[in-house]
Amino acid sequence: MKKIVIIGANDFQNQLILKAKEMGFETHVFAWQDGSIGERTADYFYPIDIKLTDKILEKCREIQPDAVASIASDLANITVSKVAEGLNLPGNSSECIRLSTNKYAMREAFSEAGIATPKFYRVDRIEAYLFGLRLPLIVKPTDRSGSRAITKVTNFADLKEAIKNAVNQSFEHQAIVEEYIEGDEYSYESISYKGKHTNLAITKKFTTGSPHFIESGHRQPCSFPEDLLYKIHYVMRRGLDALQITDGASHGEFKITPDGKVRIIEIGSRMGGDCIGSDLVYLSTGYDYMEMVIDTACGKEPVIMPKHGPRNAEVRFLFTVEDVKRMQAYKAKYPEQIYRISELNLSNLGHILDSSTRLGYYIIHSEHDLP
Ligand SMILES: Nc1ncnc2c1ncn2[C@@H]1O[C@H](COP(=O)(O)OP(=O)(O)O)[C@@H](O)[C@H]1O
Ligand SMILES: [Mg+2]
Numbered sequence: 001m002k003k004i005v006i007i008g009a010n011d012f013q014n015q016l017i018l019k020a021k022e023m024g025f026e027t028h029v030f031a032w033q034d035g036s037i038g039e040r041t042a043d044y045f046y047p048i049d050i051k052l053t054d055k056i057l058e059k060c061r062e063i064q065p066d067a068v069a070s071i072a073s074d075l076a077n078i079t080v081s082k083v084a085e086g087l088n089l090p091g092n093s094s095e096c097i098r099l100s101t102n103k104y105a106m107r108e109a110f111s112e113a114g115i116a117t118p119k120f121y122r123v124d125r126i127e128a129y130l131f132g133l134r135l136p137l138i139v140k141p142t143d144r145s146g147s148r149a150i151t152k153v154t155n156f157a158d159l160k161e162a163i164k165n166a167v168n169q170s171f172e173h174q175a176i177v178e179e180y181i182e183g184d185e186y187s188y189e190s191i192s193y194k195g196k197h198t199n200l201a202i203t204k205k206f207t208t209g210s211p212h213f214i215e216s217g218h219r220q221p222c223s224f225p226e227d228l229l230y231k232i233h234y235v236m237r238r239g240l241d242a243l244q245i246t247d248g249a250s251h252g253e254f255k256i257t258p259d260g261k262v263r264i265i266e267i268g269s270r271m272g273g274d275c276i277g278s279d280l281v282y283l284s285t286g287y288d289y290m291e292m293v294i295d296t297a298c299g300k301e302p303v304i305m306p307k308h309g310p311r312n313a314e315v316r317f318l319f320t321v322e323d324v325k326r327m328q329a330y331k332a333k334y335p336e337q338i339y340r341i342s343e344l345n346l347s348n349l350g351h352i353l354d355s356s357t358r359l360g361y362y363i364i365h366s367e368h369d370l371p
Contacts (some may be wrong), residue, residue, distance in 0.1 A: 009038025015278035067297035072273035090299040096244040100269035113242035118179035136180040141170035183255035220284035283313035
């Protein structure tokens with residue numbers, strides 16, 4: 001029986017565990033033990049913190065898997081890459097992982113590749129030269145994700161606090177301060193194999209907006225005029241190459257400025273979280289993205305062939321009791337459009353600080369327009 005090692009066991013990763021099982025793999029899952037669903041769905045679960053790469057690698061040498069994979073998490077992506085490298089399995093290079101998980105290294109790589117980026121600085125405290133930047137600014141930890149400690153700063157008096165916040169959340173105690181890019185935000189979901197990129201879908205992203213930009217929903221598909229779509233592909237492919245992404249899924253976030261320019265926010269060398277990669281791509285296009293991730297992790301060329309026709313698909317996140325009620329009303333009115341409802345975590349009510357503390361979500365899909 002083929003074996004796959006999966007890093008992470010939360011609700012998002014669970015979709016990959018289920019897909020691997022469906023494809024006939026024996027699943028070996030590593031994660032911090034916290035009662036996550038993957039602990040129960042995996043064939044074998046190992047309660048090891050995913051940051052303890054050496055310990056995981058040691059265990060994996062015994063398992064001898066055919067592939068190691070993960071979706072939707074930067075932290076897990078780092079471990080996947082180190083384990084794959086240690087076992088001589090296919091994957092992106094360690095340089096690619098460095099460039100695609102550190103926001104400062106990433107901006108430098110874009111800049112060196114000649115891709116337009118906002119002005120940016122790396123800091124661990126407030127510094128005089130920062131005043132050369134034009135407001136508004138975005139401050140973020142260099143090496144975190146999931147909207148942790150992201151602040152839009154519209155007044156220099158608030159900069160110090162924003163930097164302190166971001167530095168505190170950063171593993172390497174560094175923040176990146178960059179000029180704010182105006183415009184609507186989208187993401188670019190792709191699969192790469194031996195350096196060749198195929199874009200599978202583009203997603204419209206909705207956030208709570210300033211100051212913390214926590215994702216509130218995602219919708220596929222998006223339609224663009226042909227010349228704009230060409231620009232999107234051009235910029236995003238250059239971005240993927242600049243980060244040396246060669247294999248597996250990627251999730252590129254970008255904005256379209258009011259004057260029609262495509263500007264990259266960041267690109268991850270892994271699937272988009274928030275059910276974008278694990279569910280929306282398949283629902284809206286018929287492309288079996290998770291199967292492609294598993295195939296490329298085994299060194300196999302992904303099959304880029306839709307399994308059904310196009311649909312509208314959306315994930316909506318729950319922040320308040322009103323959101324939960326709205327979801328229940330939706331379910332009562334359009335039961336056939338509900339694809340999945342997550343477990344609800346009401347303990348975070350009233351203090352949602354980032355995407356990991358949202359109450360839950362629901363996924364809807366239809367061949368017709370979604371209300
Ligand atoms: N330079 C920027 N200009 C405008 N908005 C930004 C900028 N950087 C980040 N944002 C907003 O903050 C969100 C989170 O930032 P991002 O760099 O994607 O961090 P994370 O890893 O937490 O997702 C983005 O999706 C975007 O909405
Ligand atoms: Mg992001």
